[in-house]
Amino acid sequence: MIEAKGRGGRPRSEQARDAVLHAVDNLLLEVGYAALTMKGIAERAGVGRQTVYRWWSTKAEIIFEACVDDAEEELAVAPSRTPLAEITSYLDALVGFLAYSAAGAGYRALLAAAQHDPAVKQLIASKDILSASASAVLDRIDPARPGGDLAIDRLIxxxxxxxxxxxxPAQLDTHELARRFVHDLGSTES
Amino acid sequence: MIEAKGRGGRPRSEQARDAVLHAVDNLLLEVGYAALTMKGIAERAGVGRQTVYRWWSTKAEIIFEACVDDAEEELAVAPSRTPLAEITSYLDALVGFLAYSAAGAGYRALLAAAQHDPAVKQLIASKDILSASASAVLDRIDPARPGGDLAIDRLIxxxxxxxxxxxxPAQLDTHELARRFVHDLGSTES
Amino acid sequence: MIEAKGRGGRPRSEQARDAVLHAVDNLLLEVGYAALTMKGIAERAGVGRQTVYRWWSTKAEIIFEACVDDAEEELAVAPSRTPLAEITSYLDALVGFLAYSAAGAGYRALLAAAQHDPAVKQLIASKDILSASASAVLDRIDPARPGGDLAIDRLIxxxxxxxxxxxxPAQLDTHELARRFVHDLGSTES
Amino acid sequence: MIEAKGRGGRPRSEQARDAVLHAVDNLLLEVGYAALTMKGIAERAGVGRQTVYRWWSTKAEIIFEACVDDAEEELAVAPSRTPLAEITSYLDALVGFLAYSAAGAGYRALLAAAQHDPAVKQLIASKDILSASASAVLDRIDPARPGGDLAIDRLIxxxxxxxxxxxxPAQLDTHELARRFVHDLGSTES
DNA sequence: TGTTAAGCGAGACGGTACGTCGTGTCTTGGT
DNA sequence: ACCAAGACACGACGTACCGTCTCGCTTAACA
Incomplete structure (x- = not known):
């Protein structure tokens, strides 16, 4: 997304912006990422093709903007009484997000595109949703853990x-995964 | 790849097959996955377009065939004297494969495509290179570990x-990762 | 129109060629030159857009090919007994062509485009239909007229x-025009 | 051009009007008629797009207004001592206008557009510059010629x-053309 | 002097044609 | 039956211009 620059001129239509983002949401569910086209987005949104290109250069940018808010919300877990419960909750949220959520489908598509498109890589690096969410959980459990350690990666x-x-995803034993993670956390803490 | 079926007729040209696979290898390095087209592959290989479609239905199949042999080779690690050394070697090989190798670029591209293409998902599931390589290493270190446990996923x-x-990739501390993995392995074994 | 070059490959579809030329003929009558688009031609002809571009670079080339044959036919007049009758017939044919015929509409459109497009200018110069038809008539009446004289231009x-x-066009007195032309022809001949 | 109607309000900017007309003049010479766009005119004139549309509906109207004054001036010839000299002068002026002048390029473009656009046809019919100029010359030479005769068309x-x-245009023998015209004029006059 | 109405530059809006590219299929002649 | 070549119908690409629509800001004639 680009900020409006000049003073003069007709202001950007928020209605068009919303229509595009909703169109992307819906099309991702209906036809999937592979069949998602700029043309299709514009038509579904009832918007001129140029209007899409004016504010977003690539499909990736639109998906990013359409998904990032939902993603953060879905990955936020309420505090639990024990570390184990909290980690388990988080892993369940993580699996739910990645495997079942619309926003997760968008995120996986972006991650895929990032593997062969530096621009997308930079885009998702600018707001690393997964690491941020894990970091938030770990900060509650183990605020003193050494910065830059690998806890986040070993969790996710x-x-x-x-x-x-x-x-x-249903076959994944998140509880067992959480148990191992918490056990290891304790044993190296001492 | 498909087996020739009929009795009569001209046999499949192995020369054409190799030309296609090499073309894919080169093009993946030169232009990347996103710009890899069936048309481009055929032209680079000096092969008719139909010849490509005759033996492979999709780009994914060609890449799979072009990469899978290299992948297995790159992920095989020699036995070491200690588990820690072996795991470290394996993680280094894994990072080398995923991050630096041509075959790894192909693998990541396939994995990406699999996120929104069931056919590709099935294709890579049919020969899970990464899990297989990790399994081979773990079998040497801990042959008695419970089947279906999460060791493979916690390693990779x-x-x-x-x-x-x-x-x-250069910033990743594989040694620390290996140390944590081996430590945890021992502590839960007892 | 371009000649096929290579030996191999699927041959050009004459059916597609005819469909395009007929589509242009019909569209010129239905929507006029201004609303004649490459997209429209292709769709009306039931032909891919690329197929049109493969054989013709511009709208002008298609129109030229679609009209030139009709034009020559419409401008050919049968010999008459007297020069006056013949010139009158020719002028009637000329007016009929320019003002009423589909091919004439195409010709006028080309002539118009030629005023600001050198490529079109060269195209119509390559086969100057009007001058050629007038020349044919004048050759019968006055075979000995000095080459390069202005008779053609004074006739047309x-x-x-x-x-x-x-x-x-209906208000134009072609008979009077013919009379003046023939009179002048005689008076300067002597 | 449209007259301002209402009482109040800001009056039309003559500066904007001139800027548009000059922009059209210059662009016609620089990029030609085909590449002349409303957008381009507005930008070159440093004028809002709406301001152009407010006063002129079409490109044709702007060109007409930009060219008509120049055209009349260029086609006016000074009286000569003999009809032959006068006709020759006129034909030279005509050729100069049509072939070399900026206004002539505009006129040819309009004439072209008129072939497939009734609105333009009506526009140029409303002020038939060429016929008017020829008529002025002929009135001096042969004031008594029958009204509605074809002298104008046979001259132009x-x-x-x-x-x-x-x-x-340089190859056209205007003197010979004038000689034939004057000769014929005399011979039918008697 | 303040109101009001239209003109002004700027630029976003929904459309649509442009010419190019890749898709997967087909149709040649040749191996 | 396979092969290289390449034309075919199709449709998305990103760009340009169309004519319209807001914006905030003049600029005068009227009140």
Missing amino acids: GPAFFWIMSGRD | GPAFFWIMSGRD | GPAFFWIMSGRD | GPAFFWIMSGRD
């Missing part, structure tokens, strides 16, 4: 790999 | 997430 | 100007 | 056709 990684490699 | 996951989320 | 010009400047 | 036509069909 296994579930992330499970989902990305296409296995059934 | 963190590094996998690190690479896929676009961070610098 | 007045009627041409009448039509092009938008006056009613 | 040949040169007009020569230019419009794209031949080199």
Whole structure:
């Protein structure tokens, strides 16, 4: 998204902006990422093609803007009484997001595109939703953990790999994963 | 790849097959996955377009065939004297494959495509290179580990997430990752 | 129109060629030159857009090819007994062509485009239909007239100007025009 | 051009009007008629797009207004001592206008557009510059010629056709054309 | 002097044609 | 039956211009 620059001229239509973002949301669910086209987005939104290109350069930018807010919301977990419960909750949220949510589908599509498109890589790096959410949880449990340690990756990684490699999310034992993570946390803390 | 079926007729040209696979290898490095087209592959290979479609239905199939052999080779690690050394070697090989190798670029592209294309999902599921390689290593270290446990995902996951989320592979402390993995392995074994 | 070059490959579809030329003929009558678009031609012809561009670079080239044959036919007049009758017949044919015929509409459109497009100018210069038809008539009446004289222009010009400047073709007195032309022809011959 | 009607309100900016007309003049020479766009005119004139549309509906109207004054001036010839000299002068002026002048380029463009646009046809019919100029000359030479005769068309036509069909204006023998015209004028007068 | 109505530059809006590219299929002649 | 070549119908790409529509700001004639 680009900020309006000049003083003069007709102001940007927020209605058009919303129509585009909703169109992307709906089309992602209906036809999937592969069949998502700029032309299709514009037509579904009832918007001129140029209007889309004026504010977003690529499909990735639109998806990012359409998904990022939902993503943060879905990945926020309420505090629990024990670390184990909290980690389990988080992993469940993570799996729910990645595997079942519309926003998660958008995120996976972006991550995919980032593998061969530096612009997209930079885009998702600018707001690393997953790491941020994990970091928030870990800060509550273990505020003193060494900065830059690998806790975030060891928390997210296994579930992330499970989902990305296409296995059934329902088969993933998040409780066991959480137990191992918390156990290891304690044993190295001392 | 498809087996020739009929009795009569001209046999399949192995020369054409190799030309296509090499063309894919080169083009993946030169122009990247996004700009990889069936048309481009055929032209680079000096092969008719129909010849490509005759033996492979999709780009994904060609890439899979072009990468899978290299992948297995790159992910095979020699036995080491200690589990820690072996796991470290494996993680280094994993990072090298995913982040630096041509075959790894192909693998990441396939994984990306699999997120929104069931056919590709099934394709890579049919020969899960990463899990297989990790399994081979773990079998040497801990042959008796419970089947279907999460060791494979806990081994691969963190590094996998690190690479896929676009961070610098050189910054990843594989030794620390290996140390944590081995430590945890021992503590739960008892 | 371009000649096929290579030996191999699927041959050009004459059916597609005819469909395009007929589509242009019909569209010129239905929507006029201004609303004639490459997209429209292709769709009306039931032909891919690329197929049109493959064989013709511009609208002008298609119109030229679609009209030139009709034009020559419409401008050919049968020999008459007297020069006056023949010239009158020719002027009637000329007016009929320019003002009423579909091919004439195409010709006028080309002539118009030629005023600001050198490529079109060259195109119509390559086969100057009007001058050629007048020349054929004059050759029968006055075979010995000096080469390069202005007889052709003095024959065509007045009627041409009448039509092009938008006056009613039915009001043009071709007989009077012919009479003046033939009279002048005789008087300078001696 | 439209007259301002209401009582109050800001009066029309003559500066904007002139800027538009000059922009059209310059753009006609620089980029030609085909590449002349309303957008381009407005930008070159440093004028809002709406301001152009407010006073002129079409490109044709602007060109007409930008060219008509120049055209009349260029086509006015000073009286000569003999009819032959006067006709020759006129034909030279005609050729100069049509073939070399900026206003002539505008006129030819309008004439072209008129072939497939009734609105433009009506526009140029409303002020038939060429016929009017020829009529003025003929009135001096032969004031008694029968009204509605074809003298105007026989005078203008040949040169007009020569230019419009794209031949080199310098090759046109206006003197010979004038001689034939005057000769014929005399011979039918008696 | 303040109101009011129209003109002004700027630029976003929904459309649509442009010419190019890649898709997957087809149709040649040749191996 | 396979092959290289390449034309085919199709449709998305990103760009340009169309004519319209807001914006905030003059600029005068009227009150």
